Amino acid sequence: MTTDVTVVGGGISGLACARAIRDAGRSVRVLDRGRRVGGRLSSRTIDGRPVDLGASYFVVGEAEGFGHVVAEWEERGLARPWTDTFQVVDADGVQTPKHGPMRWAAPAGLRSLALDLAEGLDITAARVVERVEPFRVDGEEAGEVVLAMPAPQAARLTGEAPGGAQEWEPVIAVVLRWDERQWEADLHGAFADGDPDVSFVADDGDRRGDGAPVLVVHTTADRARRHLDDPDAAIAPVLTAVRRLLRIGVDPVATYAHRWTFARPAQATGRPFFRSPGLSACGDAWGDSAAVRTAWSSGDALGRALAAS
Numbered sequence: 001m002t003t004d005v006t007v008v009g010g011g012i013s014g015l016a017c018a019r020a021i022r023d024a025g026r027s028v029r030v031l032d033r034g035r036r037v038g039g040r041l042s043s044r045t046i047d048g049r050p051v052d053l054g055a056s057y058f059v060v061g062e063a064e065g066f067g068h069v070v071a072e073w074e075e076r077g078l079a080r081p082w083t084d085t086f087q088v089v090d091a092d093g094v095q096t097p098k099h100g101p102m103r104w105a106a107p108a109g110l111r112s113l114a115l116d117l118a119e120g121l122d123i124t125a126a127r128v129v130e131r132v133e134p135f136r137v138d139g140e141e142a143g144e145v146v147l148a149m150p151a152p153q154a155a156r157l158t159g160e161a162p163g164g165a166q167e168w169e170p171v172i173a174v175v176l177r178w179d180e181r182q183w184e185a186d187l188h189g190a191f192a193d194g195d196p197d198v199s200f201v202a203d204d205g206d207r208r209g210d211g212a213p214v215l216v217v218h219t220t221a222d223r224a225r226r227h228l229d230d231p232d233a234a235i236a237p238v239l240t241a242v243r244r245l246l247r248i249g250v251d252p253v254a255t256y257a258h259r260w261t262f263a264r265p266a267q268a269t270g271r272p273f274f275r276s277p278g279l280s281a282c283g284d285a286w287g288d289s290a291a292v293r294t295a296w297s298s299g300d301a302l303g304r305a306l307a308a309s
């Protein structure tokens with residue numbers, strides 16, 4: 001017997017979708033090409049500790065369902081409120097605090113939250129799907145198929161992205177580790193105002209709560225485009241920019257670069273998900289602004305819609 005739904009993509013949108021389907025009593029399986037689920041909720045162990053390389057944090061927002069999930073994570077110690085204040089740093093390194101909504105982080109890294117959502121689901125990891133048609137995955141019957149991934153990745157499987165083509169922007173994440181903290185104690189994270197190379201710097205030890213002297217820097221899309229073939233080449237210009245912006249006098253003891261070819265959609269679609277018979281799509285482009293909460297809400301909404309049909 002085939003499953004009711006096959007979700008291709010085990011990021012937070014695919015997992016939220018699968019949970020909604022399972023909770024409604026339907027059968028569902030998730031296929032992901034990664035060794036572990038999580039997608040852009042990505043924590044990689046570097047020098048013995050997890051570092052968040054994808055999403056920097058998440059905001060709970062208005063979505064009531066996501067609010068419940070986060071409240072439960074907090075209760076179980078999986079998620080923690082991080083900060084509502086970042087700095088905006090200008091070209092001369094002058095910092096101005098900027099207040100906003102509470103940003104949340106995860107002590108064990110954001111991927112731990114995806115792993116939690118995956119508990120009890122039928123997941124096949126390390127499965128690279130190559131071809132998707134309505135009701136079929138790699139030529140086999142698959143029930144309703146959901147593509148829960150960036151549209152350009154979906155387009156590789158279907159010929160054209162469900163719901164239409166979307167433009168996506170790249171980011172290179174650069175991890176910089178020092179032996180000791182080199183920046184001010186009240187710096188949680190910083191937006192680099194107008195910098196050509198750096199868009200955001202996060203203090204990974206601060207957000208995770210272990211105080212490790214590690215920064216994760218996200219490049220601008222322009223800087224990333226120049227290094228998609230060789231992400232390590234982004235380290236030198238990024239380091240120069242960060243040392244200038246945060247007035248750091250010494251080089252880090254370790255560096256690491258990770259490429260996100262499809263980090264964020266240039267524009268969100270404004271619609272909650274895409275649905276057509278046998279082939280649907282969800283993810284962070286489906287909503288008002290590309291973010292973790294949008295991806296969860298999109299997957300959850302699509303899962304409910306499929307389960308109800």
Ligand SMILES: Cc1cc2nc3c(=O)[nH]c(=O)nc-3n(C[C@H](O)[C@H](O)[C@H](O)COP(=O)(O)OP(=O)(O)OC[C@H]3O[C@@H](n4cnc5c(N)ncnc54)[C@H](O)[C@@H]3O)c2cc1C
Nearest residue numbers: 009011012013033039040055056057129263283284291292
């Ligand atoms: C650098 C960066 C910074 C970010 N910062 C923030 C932030 O601060 N706050 C915030 O809210 N959001 C942030 N985001 C966005 C956030 O990470 C995403 O909105 C969210 O994680 C998207 O989840 P998703 O499930 O839609 O997609 P993804 O997490 O991309 O999941 C797609 C999944 O599909 C799988 N897949 C793809 N192709 C195949 C295939 N052929 N076969 C099988 N599996 C496949 C992938 O392995 C992946 O697991 C950031 C993202 C990046 C990259």
